[in-house]
Amino acid sequence: MPGTSIQRNNARIVGTASRTVILAHGFGTDQTAWRHQEADLARDHRVVLFDHVGAGRSDLAAYSPRRYQSLRSYAADMLELFDDLGLGEVDYVGHSMSGMIGLLAALDEPERFRKMIFIGASPRYLNDEGYCGGFEQKDIDALFEAMTGSYHAWASGFAGVAMGNPDRPELAQEFAATLCAIRPDIALAVSRLIFLSDHREDLPKLRVPTLIVQTKSDVAVPREVGEYLARHIPSAEIDVIDAQGHLPHMSAPAAVTAAIRAYLG
Template sequence: MDIDRRNNVTIVGNPQGPTVVLAHGFGCDQNMWRLTVPALAEEYRVVLFDYVGSGRSDLGAFSADRYSSLDGYAQDVTEICEALDLRDAVFVGHSVSAMIGVLAAGLAPERIGALVMVAPSPRYIDDDGYRGGFTADDIDELLASLESNYLGWSTAMAPVIMGNPDRPELGEELANSFCATDPDMARVFARTTFLSDSRDDLKTVSVPTLVLECTQDAIAPREVGAYVHRAIPGATLVTLDATGHCPHLSAPEATNQAITAFLAGLR
């Protein structure tokens, strides 16, 4: 299989530098990292890709069975790393991709040497002693709305996810990204994302890890960032002066500064 074509792999930056892999979240594509790439490209080799069903990936490679679990997406990540023969790459994952990165690091520890988790959530549904930000009924309603009218759901939810109501163009961009995603494939990814529970996987992380949270985030509240920080031995938690669930778009300078400072500490 042509992994580069399947996942629309793009490589930019310094070919001699350490490798950083940027992984987008649900309903997005690699273009969402366009404000981060310039901050990395001079010193680092930057690998970007689209998950199957997103962006300019090969839609013919989509399998509902494979992608009904985060393990399927993690397998794609490891196959990309193997195809490029990456060693000790830094995996930067936004939202659900943070957990996909955790799984990929477990599958191929020689390929991923550090993790940056941007607005991560190991579980979105509240549980005993755990606040994920949503009740089970909330998620059922969210998925029912998404499955019955994906375009309507995208238009309504994107501004909530993005936050920053004083900058409506950000919510519009996210809505456009959602709407550009194949609805049937998005429905599978949404169920996989919002019904996932990766809390036990956090304990398996043994690589340097940076956790980035926002001061206000409707999808991953501060309690989630604190939980992830406690669960991963030696992890660093940084609270960005940012609101919403996509700080790499709404607060790129703060996000890039935190990422580059972490990367510098690894060298």
């Protein structure tokens, strides 16, 4: 039924300018993670924010482990949302898992996208021959085991490590809160499809101009991954910003907003 994706994904639009920018959140957060960029960009953009199914205030009844077996389902959700919102060409900013979600959506409907920005995105988290993803299989297995054993304890510890700003514990607490708000079974299922995915072969197919935003130190996505993306996506460039951790739009919002504005023009 037309418009159902708007409720499903708790979508909203801020601002009334002619140019539209999509802010798509990563795993463990929701659209509130973009509050700093939302406030700035809405001055001269129409900003679209939403929650992936299973996160934030999305419709949990829409979640099905059978449907959401890959990031392609989330990409399909997003394109449906574009239709229901009546969006034309957009600029796209995707954090973490939303980097590859945006890439897959742009492969299906490239005419939708003018420019793309990926923040802390990775096509593959597992190391491979000639490829540094940052994790060995034993690391991923230990992560899944910890999530299964005591999800909320894992979330509390992971939030601090991923945020990477130990002198600002309030940031880790904020991230832990949104992690803990996710239903544990959904969090584990989404983690599995993220950490076990491999989208390296999709990268050369992307024809939309793309900026890779990388922090100086990211425990989840090493700098080598950002450089790999920049080498394998045509018309891509990398911007290593003065920030630490995996969630710079929260920990270094001014640097991220400046990078977005500089690239979108």
